[in-house]
Amino acid sequence: MAAYRQMGTGWTGLGVWIALLGMGIIGPGAAWGQDAATDFRNNCMSCHTIGGGRLVGPDLKGVTDRQDRQWILKFITDPKAMIDSGDPEAQKLLKESGGVVMPTLPLGKARIEALIDLLESESKLPRSKFAGQVVSDRPLGPADVAAGEKIFTGRQALTAGGAACYSCHSVEGVGGLGGGSLGPDLTKVFERLGGRKGLTAWLGSPATPTMQAAFGTHPLEQNEIESLVAYFQAQTQFAETPKPRQIFLGLGLAGACFALWGLNSLWKRRLGGVRRAMVQKAAIKG
Numbered sequence: 001m002a003a004y005r006q007m008g009t010g011w012t013g014l015g016v017w018i019a020l021l022g023m024g025i026i027g028p029g030a031a032w033g034q035d036a037a038t039d040f041r042n043n044c045m046s047c048h049t050i051g052g053g054r055l056v057g058p059d060l061k062g063v064t065d066r067q068d069r070q071w072i073l074k075f076i077t078d079p080k081a082m083i084d085s086g087d088p089e090a091q092k093l094l095k096e097s098g099g100v101v102m103p104t105l106p107l108g109k110a111r112i113e114a115l116i117d118l119l120e121s122e123s124k125l126p127r128s129k130f131a132g133q134v135v136s137d138r139p140l141g142p143a144d145v146a147a148g149e150k151i152f153t154g155r156q157a158l159t160a161g162g163a164a165c166y167s168c169h170s171v172e173g174v175g176g177l178g179g180g181s182l183g184p185d186l187t188k189v190f191e192r193l194g195g196r197k198g199l200t201a202w203l204g205s206p207a208t209p210t211m212q213a214a215f216g217t218h219p220l221e222q223n224e225i226e227s228l229v230a231y232f233q234a235q236t237q238f239a240e241t242p243k244p245r246q247i248f249l250g251l252g253l254a255g256a257c258f259a260l261w262g263l264n265s266l267w268k269r270r271l272g273g274v275r276r277a278m279v280q281k282a283a284i285k286g
């Protein structure tokens with residue numbers, strides 16, 4: 001029994017190390033314990049397939065033959081910087097994507113290198129497991145649009161408990177206050193993000209910073225996505241009132257950072273409080 005307990009503590013210690021490694025807190029370049037396939041699924045699949053055609057971004061099958069490896073590394077590390085530098089290839093890709101700029105994802109060199117290896121090996125397969133999901137072609141009707149509106153405005157709660165879209169986004173079709181302004185106006189998002197196929201994939205695993213924070217652990221269900229897509233398709237009939245989008249977005253991101261910071265310090269204070277109480281209790285006992 002004693003021996004068993006001793007082994008137990010040993011294993012617990014090892015477990016803590018493995019957990020820290022997994023969380024990327026320790027380890028070389030935080031690359032250990034990260035799997036390129038998981039990285040691709042969580043960060044790239046919302047906008048790219050490998051051999052399944054274009055979504056918001058280009059199909060990545062054969063990209064390592066089309067582009068130089070150093071170029072790919074530099075591009076993924078900071079797409080906006082590459083585009084702003086006037087690189088002709090990046091400019092061309094931006095144009096083909098209707099002006100949508102790929103987000104900068106905080107992955108680090110080692111994980112990006114592993115992703116490029118993955119792109120290369122998956123491109124050689126007859127069918128990659130990242131060829132993309134098959135999007136239903138069931139015609140979407142008024143009932144889907146109505147269901148989507150309920151979800152958008154929060155009258156229908158999300159199954160996994162994510163926040164209502166309306167608290168951060170507006171669309172032209174919704175009257176009154178017009179929704180939140182933390183996120184961009186979504187009136188034309190159906191067209192902007194590649195129609196039914198592109199938007200369905202995008203919402204399946206949002207990879208932009210705020211959306212990933214809001215829905216990464218509360219993913220939308222497939223039927224919720226379908227209703228929302230129907231709703232956004234119906235919105236395209238409205239003209240989008242021009243808004244100073246950059247300013248909105250900037251304020252929105254600042255707001256989100258502030259909110260996260262606030263929550264974090266609240267949480268810390270709460271924990272601190274609990275710990276203090278425990279220490280005091282221990283002190284009284286002792």
Ligand code: HEC
Pocket residue numbers: 039040043044045046047048056057058059060063066067072075076079090093094095097099100101102103105115207208
């Ligand atoms: C929100 C959508 C989005 C996400 C998420 C995204 N990309 Fe992109 N990606 C794009 C767009 C759009 C382009 C085209 C260039 C542009 O407009 O910025 C692009 C271009 C690329 C290119 C150049 C393609 C070519 O044909 O030369 C590569 C490589 C790439 N992305 C890899 C990735 C990887 C790897 C990930 C995940 C770590 C990822 N992307 C995540 C939208 C996205």
Ligand code: HEC
Pocket residue numbers: 152162163164165166167168169182183184186189192193202203208209210211212214220228252253256
């Ligand atoms: C906590 C605030 C918040 C909530 C809730 C939220 N969003 Fe977002 N959303 C944002 C922000 C901010 C952006 C800009 C990109 C980023 O930072 O993630 C965004 C971007 C988007 C985009 C990309 C728009 C574009 O033009 O590129 C789509 C699509 C989207 N959200 C859909 C939704 C849907 C659908 C819901 C509800 C299920 C939702 N969002 C709920 C904050 C939010």
